[in-house]
Amino acid sequence: MEKEITIYDIARELSISPTTVSRGLNNHPAVNKSTKQKIFDAAAQMGYRSNAFASNLRKKRTNTIGVIVPLLNSNFQSSVMAGMEKVANEAGYNLIISQSLENAQKEIANARTMFESRVDGLLVSVAYDTENIDHFEPFFSKGIPLLFYDRVPEHKQCTSIVINNIQAAHKATTHLLEQGCQRIIHISGNHRINVYKDRLKGYKYALMDHNIASREDYIIETDLSEKAGEEAVQKILEMDPRPDGIFVANDNCAVSCIKALKQAGIAIPDDIAVVGFNNDPITRIIEPNLTSVNYPGYEMGEVAVRSLINYLDGVSDVSITNTITLNSELVVRESSQKKEKAKARLA
């Protein structure tokens, strides 16, 4: 383990001061061009690498962005990560990632770690059972920019990046209505979470706009797991009259519904049309292909980091922008397109 080269070594080598070396390496304008060149050459030749700690210690900045995510291994979240990483890397930031495993307690611990690690900013998508955001208080009070995405808490006026879940769900439901569906079930996630609450709202509004009363027994709150899909289908099959459309709050669960429905001999979309949410790759694998709301995870990740960096650079002010809403559109596939005959029969 050879010793590390420092700016002092370079300074000695070139018979100049460490100050100038430091400035030179940072491309400070007040350093002579030829001196700079000499410094760079010497640094390269001597195998110098900057010590980020010394630098951070002095500058009180880490060039590190923290991310707290419920679960890394989902298609949506890993797309988000990918987008975040790309932008962060391009801007010279490192990403420290941790997962809450959908557990508020773990999220609190993660927040603490991020705080101790002195991330310059934090991006969070809250856990399933997170009830308040007191654990982010230190960030607020220290003025560390904190930005929520996708799963955002409600009560505080925190900056967040979301899609318009209400609108998207409205579109999805309206689409089902236009296909002739009259008894539409909504399989939803935990209503405490904004995204599911909003999707539920969108569903209700769409029904309302078509003068259809929403029924409590048509709204099934689940954890959106595969198993939940199967169980929901059980319930649905027992209903009389039988529902003719299902709007599921995520694709995973929607796919499991389709599988269960097919198993029960139900024709999709003609007996029951199904619409999912997220536009995961599985939508194009299940048969029939699943109609879904495109959720631009990669873009969301890019935007999240970009916004955060803007705050950090003082380009924009955290207190001004409060919500960034990304576009999302309905991608219509076979699972919801009733044949004309079926439509007619229903109509």
Add this chain to the structure above:
Amino acid sequence: MEKEITIYDIARELSISPTTVSRGLNNHPAVNKSTKQKIFDAAAQMGYRSNAFASNLRKKRTNTIGVIVPLLNSNFQSSVMAGMEKVANEAGYNLIISQSLENAQKEIANARTMFESRVDGLLVSVAYDTENIDHFEPFFSKGIPLLFYDRVPEHKQCTSIVINNIQAAHKATTHLLEQGCQRIIHISGNHRINVYKDRLKGYKYALMDHNIASREDYIIETDLSEKAGEEAVQKILEMDPRPDGIFVANDNCAVSCIKALKQAGIAIPDDIAVVGFNNDPITRIIEPNLTSVNYPGYEMGEVAVRSLINYLDGVSDVSITNTITLNSELVVRESSQKKEKAKARLA
């Protein structure tokens, strides 16, 4: 932005030296128990948070593990990340993640960044077109533990964590043979990459063990994308006699093959049986469900970080362990189980 509390503040408050405060906070044995208690109390009460940079600067350790991954948004890789994060977090390490986007140039840049960030150790799964590992030389020469997983380079004696791809592919191919397949295609990835090279080997060995000569035209090298699957199917359908089994080196591509084959009116598995690799969730969505090799990504991530930390703690020695091989088994599903009739006909 209130000022940060430092050990000096605590020292002043308690009228003791910063040295003792530092030792106290680190639970140094040479500090009186009651003094320690006072220190902890004061720290908590004053809202002290340790400055990792000052500490790192002095200790030359970052408690950070770097990960370079080809693409974050794949089911396999995000499972690996999840496993890594879990273990790292439990052990008090942070994870800095960056992706090479399957590009050697970017991988080189990432490696440099990781080096500059002074990660304590590095975990790498190499990019698609990485040809050598010279860019990791700094890690070797500085004695920073470097551990490859999944996509591991060959020529050097670097520590790596893999599954036995040869054996797994052998099992998969043998399974097809046992189902009565006689003309088995192998759709492979880039042969320069160990995993694909080994899967090809396993395929060849299995044929050999059944006294079947492997044919060059039955081996299709692709990038394993969806598109590649479709193109491969085109080729396969033009072959005469028609192949009756396909072993694909990943699930994504296998699924796209199945879709294309079905579109062409081929019955799966009876006309052509298909086996994939990875055991992604999509194996259970495509119809017929895809037989695949279970690739324990989450476990691989856990093992990778655990091993790395063992090296860091000096528990084990990098130079001793060279390869850790995880178990993987074939998960047989419908896509490869020929009906007895079909089997008989073929036999």
Add this chain to the structure above:
DNA sequence: TTATTAATTGCAACCGATTGCAGAAACTTT
């Protein structure tokens, strides 16, 4: 030629925690 101004460079303090070594205090042992 002298006064100004601009361009460079360096001094020295600082960021906050860690640690080898020495010293003080308390306790044991002859």
Add this chain to the structure above:
DNA sequence: AAAGTTTCTGCAATCGGTTGCAATTAATAA
């Protein structure tokens, strides 16, 4: 009671850059 131990504390240097301010030199204006 003197000497030897053990237990605790603190001094001061160190890790490697960064930065306000002053100083030196070169360039330009008067």
